[in-house]
Amino acid sequence: MIYMDKRAAKLLKWYDENKRDLPWRNTKEPYQIWLSEIILQQTRVSQGLDYYRRFVESYPDIHALAAAPERDVLKLWQGLGYYSRARNMLHTARDIVQRTDGVFPVKYEDIRRLKGIGNYTAAAIASFAYNQPYAVLDGNVMRVYSRLTGFTEPIDNPKGRKKLQHIADEFLVKENPSDYNQALMELGAMLCLPKNPRCAICPLQIYCSAYATHSVGVIPVKQAKKQKKKRFLNYLVIQSGDKIVLRKRTRGDIWQGLYDFPCIETTSSAKVAYLTETSQWQSIFGRKKHAIEAVSGEYRHILTHRTLLATFVKIQSGDKAMILPEGCEWVSLRKLHTFPVPRLIDRYLSANL
DNA sequence: CACACGTGGCT
DNA sequence: TAGCCAAGTGT
Structure with a gap:
């Protein structure tokens, strides 16, 4: 034994x-x-x-x-x-x-x-x-x-x-x-x-x-956690015909390897009028033909150490040959579901497309 | 080694 | 609501 x-x-x-x-x-x-x-x-x-x-x-x-x-x-x-x-x-x-x-x-x-x-x-x-x-x-x-x-x-x-x-x-x-x-x-x-x-x-x-010792409620002991910081993501949902622009996320940030949209990140809540003046917006659209079709409400997405506040600006583009930001590509709506996307993006897509 | 990294359920 | 938590690891 x-x-x-x-x-x-x-x-x-x-x-x-x-x-x-x-x-x-x-x-x-x-x-x-x-x-x-x-x-x-x-x-x-x-x-x-x-x-x-x-x-x-x-x-x-x-x-x-x-x-x-x-x-x-x-x-x-x-x-x-x-x-x-x-x-x-x-x-x-x-x-x-x-x-x-x-x-x-x-x-x-x-x-x-x-x-x-x-x-x-x-x-x-x-x-x-x-x-x-x-x-x-x-x-x-x-x-x-x-x-x-x-x-x-x-x-x-x-x-x-x-x-x-x-x-x-x-x-x-x-x-x-x-x-x-x-x-x-x-x-x-x-x-x-x-x-x-x-x-x-x-x-x-x-x-x-x-x-x-009646200590079950206080053991285990954990250190106090730090407060979450906020990030403001302003997504550009660019469409032309049956195609949409996706961006593959790269090293050094959340959701590496997943896809979302071209994004203008700001330090606080931003209005579209502000976004259209940024260099990022200008470098994409410049004077090219485009129309803002809709602006979503604020999506709140909670991560462990971050609170993400995201808005989605839906844009119809007249120019599929435009210069896209690094890591971006046109994807047909038919194939969209084969791309891995974060929950936040999944929620936006299922509600809006 | 403190911090980043996702999401959903529960209180 | 805001915070906490759930079979951790990489940097």
Whole structure:
């Protein structure tokens, strides 16, 4: 009989009896586990589930993914957010196909080196797919352990995370790291919730320091967050006949690789009369024939660190041969749906075109 | 190493 | 409403 403390035994029993039936829990394929872990970064199961299904159907294995154009992959990712996840995953798929003919690495150090895979995801893949003894540390695990041990330092800085990693390493059940890691995360997702945790039915209640000291509501401790800044985006929706101008977004800003419209960004809310005087507007239209057809109301789009305030100026252009800004191209309305676009743009398009 | 990076649901 | 949160990583 392998030694295991009572806490771990109770946790594993609870997991066995209560775990959700999720598609990535019915496989040991590293590709599918990798995909699920990338999708679930900062993302709820309910939001990622359909994306996972569609992704596996479109790209059943790493070779299929590696062969896909980036635009198609981003289109499949559209609406899920954090698009660097999709770009990095494609990069890594191509990397693995080229270097090892598609064979996913087994050693933690080799997994950890892959682009888009950090400490958490490397430990998750190593333990879930290969049952190797690496302790995962995600938001769930940090919350569970900080409450269990009465950890009162902030968890959202490198120092706090490092201490919690030591706790996680120490608690890990090395005989069954796959189930143990997942049990801990499932407990965090189902019972040990950030607000209104279900302590009454928690299998670890009698071991929980925070519960004993009535501190569940104040643990884990987090540092105060900074205020969101605003960005004012004035989009030029330029149409001529059955074509519309799209812009591919590039490095160094949000939504890299996705498409939106030519944009005049201002430091505050701007009127069209102001926009038409800007050098950007002048360099596009100059004295060329064009007609402002409509100006949308203000669209508010919330990101983690930014509030975007967007208006859309719909313009009929008489000159399809005009000089477009860098990264812009004419796209037929028929093909518009094949381009990956941010949610903000998707909302505008579905309401106006 | 603080900050950037999306989106939607819940309080 | 405004803020918080959800299976983090890259720079």
